[in-house]
Amino acid sequence: MRFLGNIEARTDAKGRVFLPATFRKQLQVAGEEQLILRTDIHGKCLVLYPESAWNRRLDEISAKVSEWDEDEQMVLREFMAEAEMLTLDGNGRFLISKRLLQAAGIEQAVRFIGIKDTIEIWAAEKTEKPFLPQEEFASRLKAIMGKQQ
Template sequence: MRFLGNIEAKTDAKGRVFLPATFRKVLQAAGDEVLVMRKDVHQKCLVLYPESTWNRRMDALLERISEWDDMGQQVLRQYVSEAEVLTLDGNGRFLIPKRYLQMAEIEQSVRFIGMNDAIEIWATEKTSEPFLSQEEFSQKLKQIMNSGVKEG
């Protein structure tokens, strides 16, 4: 499952927003109807995970945390408690709860950004934050693609 694109939308007065049709089609093709939303760990944006993606990530986290590790349990508790299960209504909308709107500093305009197996939701005013300049992007991509390349 791969989400691609950069699509603007608006929330209504209740905080509902339409999931862009291109992303809904990817979900439908994969048979995923349930989404999990949480604030991103690194950025001031929200992330939508299809349930299957969320479950894979949770399994990976649980493999690394012992039930006897107090700090690990605190991290797990915070990670899970900041997540919300969502389903789309018949029109393809979902509600972004007020606390999530505040966490991501979203007022009304949002930008959905496809990020491989997840979807980010940014306040439109903040969408320059996660991007590099074109020159820096080119240099970093070249570095990444050249690392680990076999010589010869």
């Protein structure tokens, strides 16, 4: 499953938001009913994981974390503590908790951005400018694509 899109929406007074129809259709076709929402580890946004994508991430982390290493267990705890399980209601909406809204700096306007097998949710005003200036983006992409595997 690969999400693609850059769609603006609004939360209501309770913090509910409609998941864009294109993303809902993809989840439905894939049979994904459970979703996991957590803060992003790098930026001030939220990441919505279909359950299968979440389980893959969790398996990757768990395989590298020793249950005997306290520092590694703290990283796993932090990763898990930020996560909330959710489902869409009959109208295709889900509730973003106040805690997560605050962590991402979201007030009402949001932007959904499909990133590989997840969907990022940003405060819309944070996405008004490009994430990187065009020249810097081109330079960084060239460096990444030139790496040896």
